[in-house]
Amino acid sequence: MSQRKKLSILGLSMPASFLLVICFVFPLGYILVTTLAEDGPEYYIKFLTDPFYLKVLWRTVWISLVCTGVSLLFGYPTAYFLARTRSRMKNMLLIVTIFPFLVSAVVRAYGWQVILGKRGIVNQFLMAVGLVHKPLVILNTWMAVVIGMVHLLIPYMILSIAGVIQNIDPNVEYASYSLGCNKRETFWKVIFPLSAPGIISGCILVFTLSITSFVTPQLLGGAKFVMMSQLVDSQINTVFNLSFAAAISYILLFIILLFQFLANWSTKGIMNRVGGGGKRA
Amino acid sequence: MSYLEIDNLTKQFGATTAVDHFNLHVEQGEMVALLGGSGCGKTTILRMIAGFLEPTEGSIRINGRTMNEIPPYKRNVAIFFQNYALFPHLTVYNNIAYGLKQKKMPKAEIQKKVADFVHLVRLEGLEKRYPRELSGGQQQRVALARALVMEPSVLLLDEPLSNLDAKLRIEMQVEIRQLQKKLNVTTIIVTHDQEEAVSLADKILVMSEGHLLQEGDPREVFNYPASPFLADFMGFTNFIYGTLQEVKDGKYYISARKTGEMLVAGGNAPADLKTGDSVVAAIRPGNVAGVSGRQDDRKENIYTGRVSAVTYKGNISQVDILEAFDTPLHMHCADYTGPMDGGEVTVYLPPEKLLIYKA
Numbered sequence: 210m211s212q213r214k215k216l217s218i219l220g221l222s223m224p225a226s227f228l229l230v231i232c233f234v235f236p237l238g239y240i241l242v243t244t245l246a247e248d249g250p251e252y253y254i255k256f257l258t259d260p261f262y263l264k265v266l267w268r269t270v271w272i273s274l275v276c277t278g279v280s281l282l283f284g285y286p287t288a289y290f291l292a293r294t295r296s297r298m299k300n301m302l303l304i305v306t307i308f309p310f311l312v313s314a315v316v317r318a319y320g321w322q323v324i325l326g327k328r329g330i331v332n333q334f335l336m337a338v339g340l341v342h343k344p345l346v347i348l349n350t351w352m353a354v355v356i357g358m359v360h361l362l363i364p365y366m367i368l369s370i371a372g373v374i375q376n377i378d379p380n381v382e383y384a385s386y387s388l389g390c391n392k393r394e395t396f397w398k399v400i401f402p403l404s405a406p407g408i409i410s411g412c413i414l415v416f417t418l419s420i421t422s423f424v425t426p427q428l429l430g431g432a433k434f435v436m437m438s439q440l441v442d443s444q445i446n447t448v449f450n451l452s453f454a455a456a457i458s459y460i461l462l463f464i465i466l467l468f469q470f471l472a473n474w475s476t477k478g479i480m481n482r483v484g485g486g487g488k489r490a
Numbered sequence: 491m492s493y494l495e496i497d498n499l500t501k502q503f504g505a506t507t508a509v510d511h512f513n514l515h516v517e518q519g520e521m522v523a524l525l526g527g528s529g530c531g532k533t534t535i536l537r538m539i540a541g542f543l544e545p546t547e548g549s550i551r552i553n554g555r556t557m558n559e560i561p562p563y564k565r566n567v568a569i570f571f572q573n574y575a576l577f578p579h580l581t582v583y584n585n586i587a588y589g590l591k592q593k594k595m596p597k598a599e600i601q602k603k604v605a606d607f608v609h610l611v612r613l614e615g616l617e618k619r620y621p622r623e624l625s626g627g628q629q630q631r632v633a634l635a636r637a638l639v640m641e642p643s644v645l646l647l648d649e650p651l652s653n654l655d656a657k658l659r660i661e662m663q664v665e666i667r668q669l670q671k672k673l674n675v676t677t678i679i680v681t682h683d684q685e686e687a688v689s690l691a692d693k694i695l696v697m698s699e700g701h702l703l704q705e706g707d708p709r710e711v712f713n714y715p716a717s718p719f720l721a722d723f724m725g726f727t728n729f730i731y732g733t734l735q736e737v738k739d740g741k742y743y744i745s746a747r748k749t750g751e752m753l754v755a756g757g758n759a760p761a762d763l764k765t766g767d768s769v770v771a772a773i774r775p776g777n778v779a780g781v782s783g784r785q786d787d788r789k790e791n792i793y794t795g796r797v798s799a800v801t802y803k804g805n806i807s808q809v810d811i812l813e814a815f816d817t818p819l820h821m822h823c824a825d826y827t828g829p830m831d832g833g834e835v836t837v838y839l840p841p842e843k844l845l846i847y848k849a
Contacts, residue, residue, distance in 0.1 A: 378575055381578075386540075483578050
């Protein structure tokens with residue numbers, strides 16, 4: 210890349226960078242410095258040595274991983290369909306996919322409370338068909354949190370993957386057929402690896418949004434199912450220990466960065482080959 | 491029985507008929523070109539032979555076996571795409587080995603075959619590269635090797651040279667032709683470029699709007715197009731309208747429309763032509779010759795017009811001439827030194843180069 214091109218890219222990213230530095234990096238650094246100056250690493254040690262807090266951290270991580278996995282499992286086929294359909298309804302279907310964004314997370318969580326509750330339609334249906342005799346406890350368990358969260362976040366997964374699949378040359382699929390692979394083999398050998406960039410960005414998005422979510426676990430997980438964001442909230446609003454809240458936030462931030470790094474690092478090879486942009490001979 | 495037999499092949503998309511009762515028989519090892527503009531149905535035929543599209547009607551047989559119900563991955567028909575469609579996530583080696591691995595061929599055998607074809611298309615040393623690290627010509631050769639290594643019963647080439655620059659095109663034309671002959675693979679090439687078709691194929695089929703217009707060996711199709719439409723497509727861009735006055739000694743005497751100039755034509759003419767018929771004569775711009783007046787002793791087919799434009803095209807110049815006939819006349823000269831815009835120019839139209847059609 211020429212020096213001039215580099216400079217122009219730098220210039221174009223200035224407004225966004227400026228905003229991020231002023232509103233994000235600076236306050237973040239400021240809080241880190243002031244809390245560390247005031248209390249030292251005390252609260253970090255407290256968090257990392259207390260089994261209760263570690264359990265919350267572990268729970269937050271695995272719930273987020275489950276949400277990411279489920280979103281991928283359900284989102285991928287939808288994304289493939291959206292990307293490859295020739296239907297005139299395509300734009301309609303895309304709008305339907307992002308429709309849930311129009312309803313706030315709070316409203317949706319209350320909706321799930323009604324549906325998943327003891328007398329909710331899920332239990333009513335299961336009892337009516339005779340699958341269960343007494344209502345299942347779904348609400349205030351991890352299941353309710355996963356259901357609520359997947360519902361909230363799956364559009365991110367679908368749109369990330371569909372965008373990438375749409376750009377895969379259909380002739381590549383045809384080439385695979387003519388070389389002796391049926392649809393299933395072609396999917397695993399060609400489409401799936403080529404959609405890796407979409408899968409990775411979708412997973413990073415969903416994972417990050419799950420691990421930092423607050424409203425959904427609060428309303429669907431109940432008091433016993435606490436996740437990291439709720440811990441931060443209670444330290445600020447109930448215990449009034451801002452330093453500890455800051456320490457928890459930093460640990461969460463570190464975990465997110467760690468997972469992003471792992472995701473990028475482990476998929477570097479495939480991304481270099483199929484990722485957009487880059488140089489051509 | 492021919493090796494590849496296509497009978498009454500028809501494809502309808504909704505109400506539109508993309509291919510209309512198309513017939514084609516190809517012998518083993520023959521190379522046939524489907525030539526036509528975009529939307530003429532040539533690519534649809536190719537996709538039906540490959541099995542990507544199902545025919546609405548008609549049959550495709552390869553080596554006596556009907557292919558209609560057989561999915562593409564069981565046909566052993568290889569296709570080469572205009573944009574190559576290489577697998578971007580696989581190396582050159584793995585691109586070429588893709589189909590062989592699918593066949594569950596032993597590894598040593600795959601290595602040997604891939605090496606053979608890498609050598610054949612001159613890609614030695616690039617086996618570990620990824621497609622995006624290759625030039626257009628190299629990518630094209632990978633695609634060719636990937637198709638040929640399968641020893642396909644039929645090879646389909648979809649506009650194989652249209653993405654290359656002029657120099658590389660000529661090179662690849664020769665290369666494709668040599669490979670095809672060497673491997674004796676039955677090949678169908680789809681193209682909109684008449685020169686490509688003429689230089690590559692043993693037989694040419696010219697198509698338009700789903701119909702076959704003319705079928706024949708390259709020289710015949712190139713030199714004697716069957717209709718004014720085909721003549722235009724084959725580069726006979728000069729059309730002179732008139733009335734047939736007389737036929738004498740295999741020569742046709744035509745009085746040109748409006749100007750009344752007498753035109754003598756000796757090229758191909760329909761057998762049932764009668765005196766008094768309205769006709770159109772066609773000639774390639776390259777066959778129109780400039781004449782420097784006095785020294786010429788030819789008596790017929792000398793016309794004078796006014797130069798309206800001279801366009802320099804690198805290897806040739808195109809001279810547009812008005813007023814010789816009621817339609818403009820184009821002349822191609824290697825190095826044109828005659829009068830420029832507005833000047834008078836005299837041209838000679840060789841009778842044997844003038845084809846006659848009913849108008």
